Amino acid sequence: MSIDHSLFPETMPSNPERATLEGKNKFMGLWFFLGGETVLFACLFGIYIALKNSTAGGPSSTDLFGLELVFFMTVLLLSSSLTSVYAMYHMRNNDFKKMMLWLGITGLLGIGFLACEIYEFAHYIIDYDFTFRSSAFGSAFYALVGFHGGHVIFGISWLIVLMIRNARRGLNLYNAPKFNTFSLYWHFIDVVWVFVFTVVYLMGMVS
Amino acid sequence: MVNQANTEEKVNAYEQERNKEEMKKQVISFALMIVLTLISFGLVASGHLESIFAIPILLMMAIIQVGFQFYYFMHLKDKGHGMPATLIYGGVWAALLTLAGLGVISWW
Numbered sequence: 001m002s003i004d005h006s007l008f009p010e011t012m013p014s015n016p017e018r019a020t021l022e023g024k025n026k027f028m029g030l031w032f033f034l035g036g037e038t039v040l041f042a043c044l045f046g047i048y049i050a051l052k053n054s055t056a057g058g059p060s061s062t063d064l065f066g067l068e069l070v071f072f073m074t075v076l077l078l079s080s081s082l083t084s085v086y087a088m089y090h091m092r093n094n095d096f097k098k099m100m101l102w103l104g105i106t107g108l109l110g111i112g113f114l115a116c117e118i119y120e121f122a123h124y125i126i127d128y129d130f131t132f133r134s135s136a137f138g139s140a141f142y143a144l145v146g147f148h149g150g151h152v153i154f155g156i157s158w159l160i161v162l163m164i165r166n167a168r169r170g171l172n173l174y175n176a177p178k179f180n181t182f183s184l185y186w187h188f189i190d191v192v193w194v195f196v197f198t199v200v201y202l203m204g205m206v207s
Numbered sequence: 208m209v210n211q212a213n214t215e216e217k218v219n220a221y222e223q224e225r226n227k228e229e230m231k232k233q234v235i236s237f238a239l240m241i242v243l244t245l246i247s248f249g250l251v252a253s254g255h256l257e258s259i260f261a262i263p264i265l266l267m268m269a270i271i272q273v274g275f276q277f278y279y280f281m282h283l284k285d286k287g288h289g290m291p292a293t294l295i296y297g298g299v300w301a302a303l304l305t306l307a308g309l310g311v312i313s314w315w
Contacts, residue, residue, distance in 0.1 A: 014222060018287070031291035035298030042302030046309030071248050078244065082237045085280055089230050093223055187281045191273050197244075198269040202251045206258040206265075 017180035061204030080109035
């Protein structure tokens with residue numbers, strides 16, 4: 001099937017995101033990328049775990065972290081993962097408007113998450129004077145959590161570009177793989193966040 | 208390449224029913240993920256557990272939750288996902304080696 005094949009009910013393939021060669025390649029390419037990302041984040045987590053007690057007399061994880069904000073951020077990101085599932089559900093049912101609506105909600109939840117993270121970093125820097133240069137713990141913390149936040153920024157920018165570019169195009173086999181690729185990436189951001197809140201925040205609070 | 212597909216029309220009833228079934232599973236996994244998150248935060252907030260017990264439990268919760276994310280939200284359980292699973296498990300394997308290596312140079 002060619003990529004400019006429109007999605008009409010009588011010809012709708014069951015998986016529009018993988019019906020074309022380009023779609024298959026995008027799908028496989030993104031999973032390959034996610035395998036690489038796993039290793040990248042493993043390095044950052046390993047560094048964080050190794051350096052988290054090297055506070056150089058500065059604030060430690062138990063002094064800094066608060067559970068309420070982290071819980072709120074977790075709920076925001078987990079919900080945005082579900083809303084992007086909704087968007088892909090509407091894509092498979094060939095409902096372009098509802099797909100765009102749910103992608104929009106996903107983006108807003110992502111922006112909410114990012115706002116909380118910026119507030120959190122500002123709070124640490126202003127109230128605790130805890131920066132990237134404070135200690136090895138500071139460097140490792142901002143590198144790991146900041147890298148995750150950077151992925152969120154990239155994801156939101158990607159989503160905005162995708163939505164604007166395809167706003168008047170409708171759903172077809174050319175852009176269905178693009179939306180699906182974004183959605184997989186967005187789920188992966190939530191996967192990384194599950195380990196961030198577990199390893200950094202929760203494990204930082206118990207020890 | 209730009210075509211105005213008529214998106215008002217719907218896909219056939221069979222597909223729709225199948226997608227609905229899938230959606231139900233995904234909503235259930237979302238609920239379970241929220242429950243796992245609540246348990247993890249509750250465990251830490253209560254502050255009763257020693258870290259030697261709490262840390263393995265927290266890691267278990269995280270791994271189960273990520274399993275739901277991969278298998279249900281990212282469809283790794285579906286047909287035609289053998290290669291993606293290989294790529295991700297390859298990544299996880301390399302990640303474990305990386306963590307083991309960093310662990311050895313930090314604490315050995």
